[in-house]
Amino acid sequence: MKREPPERTATLSVVIRKWAIRIGIAALAFEVFYLIAANVFLRTGLLTDLINKKPEKTNITWESAVTYLPGVATVSGFELRSQTGNNQIYLRVTEARTRISLLGLLSKTIHPRGVDARDVDFRYRPRLDRGGGLALQLYLTLSLMGLQLWVVLPTMSPLLLNVASRSPFRASSRW
Numbered sequence: 001m002k003r004e005p006p007e008r009t010a011t012l013s014v015v016i017r018k019w020a021i022r023i024g025i026a027a028l029a030f031e032v033f034y035l036i037a038a039n040v041f042l043r044t045g046l047l048t049d050l051i052n053k054k055p056e057k058t059n060i061t062w063e064s065a066v067t068y069l070p071g072v073a074t075v076s077g078f079e080l081r082s083q084t085g086n087n088q089i090y091l092r093v094t095e096a097r098t099r100i101s102l103l104g105l106l107s108k109t110i111h112p113r114g115v116d117a118r119d120v121d122f123r124y125r126p127r128l129d130r131g132g133g134l135a136l137q138l139y140l141t142l143s144l145m146g147l148q149l150w151v152v153l154p155t156m157s158p159l160l161l162n163v164a165s166r167s168p169f170r171a172s173s174r175w
Contacts, residue, residue, distance in 0.1 A: 031070075038067045058082040071102050087126050094119035 041047040042065040051060050063077025075098070080091040096117040104111035 034070050035068065038070075042067060042073065057084070072097070072099050083127065085127065087124065090121075090123040092121040093117045 048061060052058065059079075059081045061077075061079045062075050065073055065075040067073040074096070075093070076095045078091075078093040078096060080089070082089045096115055098115045099113040101111035101113060
């Protein structure tokens with residue numbers, strides 16, 4: 001078994017230490033850059049202007065938002081209004097903390113990996129003006145673990161509720 005000279009081992013540990021310091025400084029610089037850039041986007045109107053290019057179709061707003069770690073954000077007063085040719089959706093969340101895929105943002109897609117929300121108000125309805133007449137609607141209010149869910153559905157589509165042992169609540173609708 002061949003042993004290396006002590007000066008070569010010391011030189012190798014110095015090189016590893018220098019690279020570790022460089023990687024640490026780069027990670028710290030990235031975190032500082034992320035904190036400044038992401039919070040400027042969240043707290044000013046830059047991100048809402050970028051998201052709401054067609055506000056008549058989709059409009060997303062929030063009262064305040066902050067992020068300290070890449071991909072993790074805390075939002076309060078979040079509001080989403082969206083409509084297509086067939087339906088309208090309204091979502092209001094008083095406060096939420098979520099993890100978002102940063103790679104999904106590059107393709108203009110939001111992929112939440114987990115949301116911890118408080119005081120959620122969700123509303124759905126078919127567009128009333130699509131057929132020229134008023135549609136019959138079914139109003140449904142659900143209250144589960146402090147979550148209030150209010151859904152407006154057409155009476156033509158039954159809402160199926162399944163209480164399964166693995167998940168506390170699951171709702172599906174057949175159209």
